[in-house]
Amino acid sequence: xxxxxxxxxxxxxxxxxxxxxxxxxxxxxxAVWSQRPFSDLEDLKKHFFAFIDALPQSGQEGILRCHPDLxxxxxxxxxxxxxxxxxxxxxxxxxxxxDERLRLAELNAQYRARFGFPFVLAARFSDRAAVSRExxxxxxxxxxxxxxxxxxxxxxxxxxxxxxxxxxxxxKL
Ligand SMILES: NC(=O)N[C@H]1NC(=O)NC1=O
Numbered sequence: 431x432x433x434x435x436x437x438x439x440x441x442x443x444x445x446x447x448x449x450x451x452x453x454x455x456x457x458x459x460x461a462v463w464s465q466r467p468f469s470d471l472e473d474l475k476k477h478f479f480a481f482i483d484a485l486p487q488s489g490q491e492g493i494l495r496c497h498p499d500l501x502x503x504x505x506x507x508x509x510x511x512x513x514x515x516x517x518x519x520x521x522x523x524x525x526x527x528x529d530e531r532l533r534l535a536e537l538n539a540q541y542r543a544r545f546g547f548p549f550v551l552a553a554r555f556s557d558r559a560a561v562s563r564e565x566x567x568x569x570x571x572x573x574x575x576x577x578x579x580x581x582x583x584x585x586x587x588x589x590x591x592x593x594x595x596x597x598x599x600x601x602k603l
Pocket of ligand 1: 548552
């Protein structure tokens, strides 16, 4: 799909295609559509991220809360979005042993209790060992820093999803 095709999309089509660039936040795609035309993929990405950056803290935390836990109950129940399922499965989180799953569940619960939102990490840049390690490390970070880190991960996930949709090289995004 090229940028001309993107710019020709009506509202419904645009939200259908880009509605999950930011996990379970189709409102962001709905808002970005109003900014068309886009000059290129980079420009499109900038609009998604500018929307996130302009939100008050409550909105930014809301975005994080729309993310399913890594290796959490949604994965077990099979209710993840297709994108999240692919990302979690690529990081090996669908084939954890019982011990590993339990450890991640405990760390996820501690993280949520401390910060009030779920632990978010771009799983495609990670693997099962790195997820636990990073979760344990970030649990100790100051809250303001952690909010920034988590939103950075949301943007990495969004960049990769946009790259998939436009079949671009993620390194150039
Ligand atoms: N909790 C969390 O990070 N979830 C996200 N990460 C990712 O790569 N896909 C997701 O759904």
